[in-house]
Amino acid sequence: MGNNAHEKKIYLITGNPHKFEEINALFKNHFLNYKLELKNAHPIEIQADDLVEVALFKLNSIKDKINDSCFVEDAGFFIDHPLQGFPGVYSSHVFKKIGNQGILKLIDDPSRSRARFKAVIALYFKPHDKVYVFEGEVLGKVAAKIRGSQGFGYDPIFIPNAMPHKTFGELTKEEKNNLSHRAMAIKKLIDFLKKNP
């Protein structure tokens, strides 16, 4: 039946099935000793300026209820210049309200902008009874206009430095997995799990 009797479970806490599918695909590529399971719980999301703080609070608000290895993943889009990091930890809320059109109105000279996508994973690892943090970040800038239909959220207005002629919205899934903030953080988590099978 393909299942390893000694396979361990690890829970991804999210209400977003899309996120689960994306992370699960990466897990399956690596023949890990862990099986990813979706846990649709309701952790507490605080207002804070730092993504790590938000992720740790979220994890700590829920790990005792799960009582097994589990993690949360949080991502944000930070426009360091000229918006002092906005929308940052509030990325998803801001996107729902003003969208990419709104963001572009706030930037006078996109060619001089500095932006980054950041992902944070906070893991409670039961065998060590400890919490670990894994981060991934991609640097780039804001595009002059919306381009591309791949991905979601701010992808069509973000140009990564590593591929300076394309937005994230114009990359294939494979291209994006090679350089995305989320893939980077997940790879660090997978390396950790390989060392702790």
Place this chain on the structure above:
Amino acid sequence: MGNNAHEKKIYLITGNPHKFEEINALFKNHFLNYKLELKNAHPIEIQADDLVEVALFKLNSIKDKINDSCFVEDAGFFIDHPLQGFPGVYSSHVFKKIGNQGILKLIDDPSRSRARFKAVIALYFKPHDKVYVFEGEVLGKVAAKIRGSQGFGYDPIFIPNAMPHKTFGELTKEEKNNLSHRAMAIKKLIDFLKKNP
């Protein structure tokens, strides 16, 4: 010594001394049986779309530590048209990042905008061992440009319907106290305290 031996204490939980002064001035006008005290605690501020939810969570995260009557006050600026309520519960964070200049860039036709200031007070009233909520709201629109130097935050870009030729930033303290969202919520709290001396 002026102090009433039977005077009771009520705690305002805030890190903002300016907010304390403003509310204390209103309390002192009313010869209440309660003395307002500042409590600089650190309640938990959650990400939620609703101001009442944020205030209740904040109060509940801290009231057991205080173990006496106490309240929190939260306010937000909601641009219902054309920004679907943005910046709303994130008003203070958004203000720090993009300011009034940023907000004005997001609004193509301010004359057709609809905006409101809202304040919410969540009170834990020890004699009843119960939580009460008091709300105040002012309707208006967004100004075409920044006007006036009174008040703070979004005041210079908000025109209340009740005084359609002035922004909140152009009102005197007395004028603002007659119609502001915060004053309205505080008056409801004061009425409650008068009925429960």
